Amino acid sequence: xxxxxxxxxxxxxxxxxxxxxxxxxxxxxxxxxxxxxxxxxxxxxxxxxxxxxxxxxxxxxxxxxxxxxxxxxxxxxxxxxxxxxxxxxxxxxxxxxxxxxxxxxxxxxxx
Numbered sequence: 001x002x003x004x005x006x007x008x009x010x011x012x013x014x015x016x017x018x019x020x021x022x023x024x025x026x027x028x029x030x031x032x033x034x035x036x037x038x039x040x041x042x043x044x045x046x047x048x049x050x051x052x053x054x055x056x057x058x059x060x061x062x063x064x065x066x067x068x069x070x071x072x073x074x075x076x077x078x079x080x081x082x083x084x085x086x087x088x089x090x091x092x093x094x095x096x097x098x099x100x101x102x103x104x105x106x107x108x109x110x111x
Contacts, residue, residue, distance in 0.1 A: 003066050003067075005099055006099075008041050009039035009066075010081070011040050011081045011082060012037050012079070013035075013040045013078065014035070014037070014038070014077070014078045015034040015035045015036075015071060015075050016075065016077075016078075017031065017034050017072065017075050018030070018031060019032055031076060035070055038065060039065065039066065040064060040079065041063070041064040042063055042079045042105075043064065044060075044061050061089070061104075061107060062102060063077065063079070063091070063102075063103045063104075064101065064102055064103075065101050066099070066101070067096060067099065067100060067101060069101060071101055071103060072091070072094075073091055073092060073093060073094060074091060075090075076089070076090060077105065089105040089106065090105065091104075091105055092106055
C-alpha cells in the first residue's frame with residue numbers, strides 16, 4: 001500500500017529490542033538490532049523541567065514511521081536526523097493508522 005506520508009520522513013532510525021539470553025547458566029537481557037536505516041519522522045510537541053536539585057528535562061515527542069516497521073513498546077530507538085544529529089529514545093505506546101505508526105517516545109536530558 002502506498003503511504004502518502006512517507007514523503008515527510010526526513011530522518012532514519014535504528015530499532016533495538018531487549019531479549020533474554022542464557023550465558024554461563026545465567027539469563028541476561030541484551031539489546032539486539034531489529035532494523036536499521038528505517039525512514040521516519042521525529043516531531044517535537046512539548047517540554048517540561050521536573051525535579052530538584054538536579055532538574056531533568058522531559059520532552060514530549062512523537063515518532064512516525066510506515067506500518068512495515070517492526071516497532072514495539074519499550075524498544076530503544078536511535079534517530080538520525082537529516083542534519084546528522086542523533087537522538088536516543090524509548091518507544092512508548094504506538095497506534096497504527098491507515099498508512100503509518102504514530103508512537104509516543106521518551107527522551108530525557110539533564111539540564
